[in-house]
Amino acid sequence: MVANGTTDPQHESAGAWAKKYHLASRTVMESILRPHDLGPTQWYVLHHLAMVGETSQRDLAGLLQVERPTLTGVVSALVRKGLVVQEPSSTDQRQKMLRLTRAGAALWRKLPDPIALILDTAFDGIAASDVETTAHVLRTATGKLQELLSKGTPS
Amino acid sequence: MVANGTTDPQHESAGAWAKKYHLASRTVMESILRPHDLGPTQWYVLHHLAMVGETSQRDLAGLLQVERPTLTGVVSALVRKGLVVQEPSSTDQRQKMLRLTRAGAALWRKLPDPIALILDTAFDGIAASDVETTAHVLRTATGKLQELLSKGTPS
DNA sequence: CAAATATAGTTAGGTAGCTAACAGATGTCA
DNA sequence: TGACATCTGTTAGCTACCTAACTATATTTG
Numbered sequence: 001m002v003a004n005g006t007t008d009p010q011h012e013s014a015g016a017w018a019k020k021y022h023l024a025s026r027t028v029m030e031s032i033l034r035p036h037d038l039g040p041t042q043w044y045v046l047h048h049l050a051m052v053g054e055t056s057q058r059d060l061a062g063l064l065q066v067e068r069p070t071l072t073g074v075v076s077a078l079v080r081k082g083l084v085v086q087e088p089s090s091t092d093q094r095q096k097m098l099r100l101t102r103a104g105a106a107l108w109r110k111l112p113d114p115i116a117l118i119l120d121t122a123f124d125g126i127a128a129s130d131v132e133t134t135a136h137v138l139r140t141a142t143g144k145l146q147e148l149l150s151k152g153t154p155s
Numbered sequence: 156m157v158a159n160g161t162t163d164p165q166h167e168s169a170g171a172w173a174k175k176y177h178l179a180s181r182t183v184m185e186s187i188l189r190p191h192d193l194g195p196t197q198w199y200v201l202h203h204l205a206m207v208g209e210t211s212q213r214d215l216a217g218l219l220q221v222e223r224p225t226l227t228g229v230v231s232a233l234v235r236k237g238l239v240v241q242e243p244s245s246t247d248q249r250q251k252m253l254r255l256t257r258a259g260a261a262l263w264r265k266l267p268d269p270i271a272l273i274l275d276t277a278f279d280g281i282a283a284s285d286v287e288t289t290a291h292v293l294r295t296a297t298g299k300l301q302e303l304l305s306k307g308t309p310s
Numbered sequence: 311c312a313a314a315t316a317t318a319g320t321t322a323g324g325t326a327g328c329t330a331a332c333a334g335a336t337g338t339c340a
Numbered sequence: 341t342g343a344c345a346t347c348t349g350t351t352a353g354c355t356a357c358c359t360a361a362c363t364a365t366a367t368t369t370g
Contacts, residue, residue: 014286015180015274017293022177023327024300025170030328030355031304039355058318065178070357072320094318094365119170121303122296130292131169137289138172141277145179148276149186185325185358194325213348225327227350232325249335249348 018138025118032114036107037081041066041074043114046100049084050108054099056089083107173293180273187269191262192236196221196229198269201238201255205263209254211244238262 029040038046044064048055055063061071075098078084083104089095100108123131184195193201199219203210210218216226230253233239238259244250255263278286 013274013278014290014293015176015270015277017290017297018173018176018180021170021173021293021297021300024297024304025174027328028300028304041356056318061318065175066356067358068319069321069359073356076320092318092366096319115170118300119168122170122299123168123292124299126292126295130288133285134289134292135169135172137278137281137285138169138176140281142172142176142179144277144279145176145183145273149179149183182358196326211348221326222328223349224329224351228326231350247336247348251349 014137014141021122025122028118028121029114032112032117036111038111039074039077040114041070042078043111045071045074045078045098046083046104046108046111049098049100050105054097056095056097057086058095060098078104169292170296176277180277183273183276184269187267187272191266193266194229194232195269196225197233198266200226200229200233200253201259201263201266204239204253204255205260209252211250211252212241213250215253233259 026040029043033040033043041064045060048060048063057068057071057075061068064071066074075084075086079086082101084098085101086096086098089097181195184198188195188198196219200215203215203218212223212226212230216223219226221229230239230241234241237256239253240256241251241253244252
């Protein structure tokens with residue numbers, strides 16, 4: 001989307017470019033995962049379960065920074081495909097623990113790592129210090145926006 | 156979302172931060188616009204019609220970088236609320252021209268500018284040169300990802 | 311201990327985006 | 341001029357996210 005009053009595309013704000021970068025990287029990730037019939041969030045769930053092991057849905061929602069209802073949908077898709085099992089925790093009947101099935105672990109081993117590919121492609125050839133500056137600026141900017149959100153947002 | 160093998164949140168990649176920044180800014184924009192019962196894309200449409208005047212849906216889709224079916228939905232929401240009128244172009248019966256109604260123009264005058272607020276908040280106090288570096292890095296990275304997409308994406 | 315409160319997950323309904331397929335209007339050219 | 345191609349917008353059906361409201365369990369507390 002056009003950022004602001006400015007219409008010269010070369011001079012759009014860092015904010016507008018963050019959005020475009022995000023959309024492009026999501027599109028790349030989707031096109032890499034499509035042949036495996038997985039969405040990006042599904043991939044992140046498998047990634048976490050493969051790396052860390054059994055995890056509750058609650059914890060996973062926090063780690064993946066999505067809301068619980070979103071994770072409900074993602075997890076039920078993975079369960080439907082037989083990649084993940086979901087069972088009540090033995091200590092707290094409210095919580096459901098997730099882990100990979102044998103099929104899920106087997107699929108994981110064959111899967112490419114879209115995040116590594118994206119980062120390698122996107123930032124290849126750019127000075128490391130510039131990439132660091134970018135991460136720093138975006139981290140700071142994100143912090144300020146979250147601060148704005150936590151204080152009531154003015155209309 | 157967690158970027159990669161790394162779990163230390165201070166050391167996530169520029170890519171991960173671009174995503175977080177984007178999500179935070181979208182959330183701020185939504186929370187500013189919610190009291191006015193508008194979504195971000197609806198705001199951009201009003202913005203354009205208020206600034207530039209009568210525009211065809213085709214041109215608007217290009218300017219806003221969304222697909223035509225997406226704009227169909229956004230525009231029909233605005234028409235339903237009585238903020239925008241949609242009528243066939245006199246010179247090309249395929250095209251529909253959009254313009255603000257009196258109510259749409261009146262609402263526009265009362266609306267805050269969420270983009271200005273977000274940019275002011277997010278990048279306030281950060282060195283202008285660093286913000287420029289960020290825009291440059293993200294622009295370059297986005298270009299590389301789009302290049303990757305246009306060549307067939309490997310699995 | 312019983313009642314109130316908090317937490318985990320689901321369901322319902324919404325927004326915003328996409329692609330594919332289509333209808334109608336316009337353009338091209340043999 | 342008539343047939344074919346292209347363009348514009350819509351519809352249908354998908355993904356992925358959100359909030360609000362619900363159910364069922366745990367926990368806190370009077």
